[in-house]
Amino acid sequence: MKEIYADLHIHIGRTEKGRAVKITGSRNLTLNNILETATSKKGLDLVGIIDCHSPEVIEELEQLILAGTATELDEGGVRFKKTTLILGSEIEIYDANCHGPIHVLCYMPTIETMKIFSNWMSAHVKNIHLSSQRIYCDGRTLQQKVQELGGLFIPAHVFTPFKSLFGKGVKSSLSEVFDPDLIDAIELGLSSDTHMVKGIAELLPYNFVTNSDAHSLGKLAREYQKMNVADANFVELKMALKQQEGRGILANYGLNPLLGKYHDTVCANCGEKSIEESPIRCPFCGKQHFLKGVAKRIGELSDPAVQEIDRPPYIHQVPLDFIPGIGPKTIEKLLNTFGTEMNILHKTSLEELQQIIPEKLANTIDAARKGTLGITVGGGGVYGMINVE
Missing domain, CATH: 3.20.20.140 (Metal-dependent hydrolases)
Incomplete structure (x- = not known):
């Protein structure tokens, strides 16, 4: 195997x-x-x-x-x-x-x-x-x-x-x-x-x-x-x-699902995110047409009484070209050293990354593969954003 x-x-x-x-x-x-x-x-x-x-x-x-x-x-x-x-x-x-x-x-x-x-x-x-x-x-x-x-x-x-x-x-x-x-x-x-x-x-x-x-x-x-x-x-x-x-x-x-472009419910007219659970009208533009987010739809289908089964872990991870500050030249340098993106994300240590690229970028990649970067939630066809301090 x-x-x-x-x-x-x-x-x-x-x-x-x-x-x-x-x-x-x-x-x-x-x-x-x-x-x-x-x-x-x-x-x-x-x-x-x-x-x-x-x-x-x-x-x-x-x-x-x-x-x-x-x-x-x-x-x-x-x-x-x-x-x-x-x-x-x-x-x-x-x-x-x-x-x-x-x-x-x-x-x-x-x-x-x-x-x-x-x-x-x-x-x-x-x-x-x-x-x-x-x-x-x-x-x-x-x-x-x-x-x-x-x-x-x-x-x-x-x-x-x-x-x-x-x-x-x-x-x-x-x-x-x-x-x-x-x-x-x-x-x-x-x-x-x-x-x-x-x-x-x-x-x-x-x-x-x-x-x-x-x-x-x-x-x-x-x-x-x-x-x-x-x-x-x-x-x-x-x-x-x-x-x-x-x-x-x-x-x-x-x-992270928060980065998905349909995670939150938004107004189909102005794109503003819904503040209330079941709004009648958009508080920003007054229209009544909402684009239901994935989170809300899953809530409608879910039953809290259902007993969770044992499943493989779902690991929140950000690919290299999604990470702010990690451009094509940095990725090329990493690939030339470590071979593939799977090697970089799963096998390369933080210390090894720091030997090839600046410490700040190496730390950002490490946070991205651990799923610990900050996020602005997506919705309405617009992807969420990764926030790097």
Whole structure:
């Protein structure tokens, strides 16, 4: 067994030919750049690229294998240097049972099964080349197709106010839209953590994953998890999510939820944060339209009588490029010395950092990885801020 680091929600902005995949993704967020960054800078052992249903992305994967740059594993996944790619797809569901759109993550074990899935999807979406497309079938039908192909099904960023299971999609229960038995894990999202959701009874059967939802290279490993597996591949990932035969998630690493851009409830008109618990009108502008924050939504779904279960620790941590005062040159110097961001965040001592960069910056990084920096709370689509004295 060995410990690995996994970020399972990474978008592709453009193909190598320049075709847009994730419209809001960076132009340099290509398959090759993601894999190079994940293995040589971030130190991620497992990455889920969730736009692999796009035909040009599938072609690029096959070209990497033909060129000998990557290898498809018998246990599922594609190995590139030290990093294994898990083929995934983010899909939007908005069927007759939904109260709003829901994003889900579907992962396939092989290129061949992703091809089959992509061909099936193409009959149910308007543009198979794009990311996060609305699928014109119900949620349970999609789940059944994923199961048929031996895949994994995970609702994405489940509490965010837009395009999520609990933020918009259902009134009170995931069973309104999905078969609970065909869900393999729950992705929490940036504005929540394990402790916040401990009172939601129907989430007790599922393991939680924490992922970056990266729209640019710098955001890779913004959130991730440490897993205990025999190797980095699809079969081992599936076993880890089910906690089978000693496999499992050892820890979730993520931003403090207060930094999430939808943590607090705000006025949808002026953006000011709600002071009262259930205001009728905004005290600042007088409007009546509020954007409900993740914290409030979780409170609505929680029952204080639910007994908390033993889960892996959720560790509040700030990635290097989020830290004020830590610029590209400092990060490059650290990477040249210590190899990867995972080494810097998990293995490098404060004393070793102080030998390479100024003491003040080293202390700031140490506070960031311990989650002790000051925070201004986020909300209404605006991220919180990290305060460095």
